[in-house]
Amino acid sequence: MLPTNTHILFHEFDYHAPTTLYEATELLAQYGDSARPIAGGTDLLVQMKMERRQPAHVISLARVNALQGIALNGDLTIGATTSIRDLHQYLTSKLQPPFASLQSLGEACNGFSTIQIMRMATLGGNLCNASPASDSAPPLLTFDARVTLKSKTFERVMALEHFFIAPGKTALQADELLTHIRIPRPPHQSASAFIKIARVAADISQVCAAVRLTRDGNLIHDARIALGSVAPTPVRAAAAERELIGQTFSAALAEKIGKRAAQEIQPISDIRATRAYRQHIAAVIVRDALLRAWERTQ
Numbered sequence: 699m700l701p702t703n704t705h706i707l708f709h710e711f712d713y714h715a716p717t718t719l720y721e722a723t724e725l726l727a728q729y730g731d732s733a734r735p736i737a738g739g740t741d742l743l744v745q746m747k748m749e750r751r752q753p754a755h756v757i758s759l760a761r762v763n764a765l766q767g768i769a770l771n772g773d774l775t776i777g778a779t780t781s782i783r784d785l786h787q788y789l790t791s792k793l794q795p796p797f798a799s800l801q802s803l804g805e806a807c808n809g810f811s812t813i814q815i816m817r818m819a820t821l822g823g824n825l826c827n828a829s830p831a832s833d834s835a836p837p838l839l840t841f842d843a844r845v846t847l848k849s850k851t852f853e854r855v856m857a858l859e860h861f862f863i864a865p866g867k868t869a870l871q872a873d874e875l876l877t878h879i880r881i882p883r884p885p886h887q888s889a890s891a892f893i894k895i896a897r898v899a900a901d902i903s904q905v906c907a908a909v910r911l912t913r914d915g916n917l918i919h920d921a922r923i924a925l926g927s928v929a930p931t932p933v934r935a936a937a938a939e940r941e942l943i944g945q946t947f948s949a950a951l952a953e954k955i956g957k958r959a960a961q962e963i964q965p966i967s968d969i970r971a972t973r974a975y976r977q978h979i980a981a982v983i984v985r986d987a988l989l990r991a992w993e994r995t996q
């Protein structure tokens with residue numbers, strides 16, 4: 699019988715529950731490629747049930763306090779094991795300008811499947827799983843987010859844009875954890891928007907898009923556009939962004955830029971949507987997200 703998502707966990711593994719970051723990274727250093735961290739488990743357990751991953755050591759991050767929580771200290775710093783639900787609540791209740799312009803990340807969290815998944819799933823897990831359909835990645839790309847990666851002996855920080863390498867593959871080494879996601883202080887007069895199209899509410903996207911606009915009077919001072927489920931990794935539409943900067947905003951411009959962004963992507967056909975559908979919808983949702991974000995800058 700082919701392994702499925704409802705299949706029982708087939709192979710045996712050792713389960714470790716460290717309580718400090720040092721212990722967690724020490725276990726990773728000790729077991730290397732045969733180990734896998736687990737945060738909420740909403741991706742990893744599915745992959746283990748389907749026998750796509752068979753780690754000999756599963757290292758739980760749930761009790762490592764240093765990986766939890768959100769802090770505003772110049773940047774907005776989000777611990778990797780912060781749940782999507784907690785992040786959504788924080789973003790929609792605690793933030794003042796200019797961080798109130800992170801609306802798109804709140805929208806991405808809110809559209810994240812079901813309440814059960816939102817409570818289990820973590821922001822770090824969503825990024826480390828490296829799915830092209832990650833809902834949090836497009837907003838974070840538009841905010842120029844940076845990620846902190848830590849091994850037992852070394853810590854490095856990189857732009858999120860360089861973190862994604864291929865489907866299921868990130869810049870993480872086997873002995874490294876993602877510890878934090880940092881969003882720099884957004885420019886004043888900024889706003890953002892996120893739109894996701896999926897077959898049903900509790901599904902990953904067929905296409906999703908996030909935009910961030912910064913205005914200067916009627917002019918677009920700065921722009922970011924990022925999309926999910928349209929390429930091997932979440933991607934920015936850099937040429938479309940450049941065409942926006944310095945322009946007077948209008949509905950016609952949003953329409954044109956939506957089509958421009960759709961030319962920059964390389965979607966595939968799969969069980970969720972055809973390539974042609976993704977290409978068409980990408981243009982529509984980039985346009986709509988631009989209109990929504992601009993309205994929010996008023």
Ligand SMILES: Cc1cc2nc3c(=O)[nH]c(=O)nc-3n(C[C@H](O)[C@H](O)[C@H](O)COP(=O)(O)OP(=O)(O)OC[C@H]3O[C@@H](n4cnc5c(N)ncnc54)[C@H](O)[C@@H]3O)c2cc1C
Binds near residue numbers: 815818827901
């Ligand atoms: C029913 C269902 C619906 C879903 N809907 C959505 C959706 O709408 N949008 C969406 O984007 N995703 C969705 N997902 C996918 C999943 O829920 C998310 O990707 C989630 O954020 C993963 O987080 P997690 O904590 O559960 O990760 P885990 O499953 O614990 O880990 C995922 C991967 O990341 C690694 N990892 C986790 N944390 C770290 C860390 N700190 N450092 C290094 N490696 C780490 C793990 O080893 C594993 O390889 C859905 C999944 C299911 C089962």
